[in-house]
Amino acid sequence: MxxxxxxxxxxxxxxxxxxxxxxxxxxxxxxxxxxxxxxxxxxxxxxxxxxxxxxxxxxxxxxxxxxxxxxxxxxxxxxxxxxxxxxxxxxxxxxxxxxxxxQPVVPKERLGGPPPFAPTSTYGIVRKSSSNFASRVVVVKKLQAQVKDALRDAEEAKTAKEELQASSNEAERKVKALEAEVLQLTEDLASCSNKELTSKIEEINMENTSLRTEAIKWRQRDNTLMEKCNRNPDEFKRLQVEREHLAKLLTAGELNYARKLKHIFSRHSISIKTAMIANARASVHIKKEI
Incomplete structure (x- = not known):
């Protein structure tokens, strides 16, 4: 019993x-x-x-x-x-x-009465405990799902952060490489332009010095011829014609010198403008890469 x-x-x-x-x-x-x-x-x-x-x-x-x-x-x-x-x-x-x-989960349709395997006096306690346990299991499962979602989101955020950091480092490396390349090109262009301009200026100065020396010689010859002209009128006329001819030659030489100087400066200004345009294009390319 x-x-x-x-x-x-x-x-x-x-x-x-x-x-x-x-x-x-x-x-x-x-x-x-x-x-x-x-x-x-x-x-x-x-x-x-x-x-x-x-x-x-x-x-x-x-x-x-x-x-x-x-x-x-x-x-x-x-x-x-x-x-x-x-x-x-x-x-x-x-x-x-x-x-x-x-114990297995009791279906809803069977909750109205006691199951065949449990006494009537203890069914209320079992039913209440089972319902409490089931509700707690549901809450625990929801919390576990939330924890899994949070862990997955944290892992995805960490992966995205690492990828963004890697891409940022790669972009910084490319920018530094392009800046170094642009600086090297600018230095090369400046050195080449300076060398060419220096050589052309030296040539022009030498030519100017030679023309001045020749002009001094021709002035001395003019003075000598003037003295001779004062002695002989025919010789004076001949020397006057020669003087006009020499003046024309001197004017033509000066015009040729000015033309050469202008051509040299215009050509180098074009090269400088080309270098500036190339530098601007390189800067735009760097900004696009960033």
Whole structure:
């Protein structure tokens, strides 16, 4: 017979009855609860229970040393092997919780009445515990899904950040390389332009110096001829014609010199403008690369 408290009434060898919990693993043992027995019989049963399996009920405290010695003296064939209690309120609670977790989910259409496998008196507790456990499981699953989504988003953000950092480093490297190339081209262009201009200016200066020397010589010759003209009129006329001819030659030489100088400066100005245009294009290309 099983009572509502979960204890079964069993007959012992002495003719008395013992109450053992039906869900306890050691329910087939003959451990008796105190009550409905004579004091001597209860003490003997208690000592025997200590020798067999130790204290099995929360009301039994740990045996004192004198009780252990008395139990060994009265029942030497059992021996005393202390064991942890086989039943406690906490263990029963854990057993019930594990049993509830192991039960299948009850469909909604069957929630109106008790299932065939559970007693009517305990169905309300089981139903309430099952519903609470199911709701907690749903909440835990939602939290796990949110955590997974957050971890996935964090991983994607980290990957995107690494890719952006790599692309930024690559762009900075390209910009530095292009800046170095533009600087080198500008220096080369400046050095080439300076060398060419210097050489042309030196040539023009040498030509100007030679023309000035020649002009000085012709002035000296003019003065000499003027002196001779004063002595001889015919010679003066001839020298006058020669002077006009030399003046024409000098004017033509000056015009040729000015034309050459203008051509040189115009050509180099074109090269400088071309270099400036190339530099501007390189700057635009660098901005596009960035």
């Amino acid at each position: 099983v009572h509502e408290s979960g204890y079964a009434r069993q007959a012992s060898r002495t003719g008395s009855y013992s109450y053992v919990h039906s869900d306890h693993p050691g329910s087939n043992s003959s451990t008796c609860l105190p009550g409905k027995h004579s004091p001597l019989l209860r003490s003997q049963i208690y000592l025997k229970s200590l020798l067999i399996s130790g204290s099995q009920h929360p009301s039994f405290a740990q045996p004192a040393p004198q009780l252990k010695r008395r139990a060994r003296r009265l029942y030497p064939r059992y021996g005393y092997q202390p064991q942890p209690p086989r039943y406690s309120h906490q263990g029963a609670y854990l057993n019930v919780q594990s049993w509830i977790a192991a």
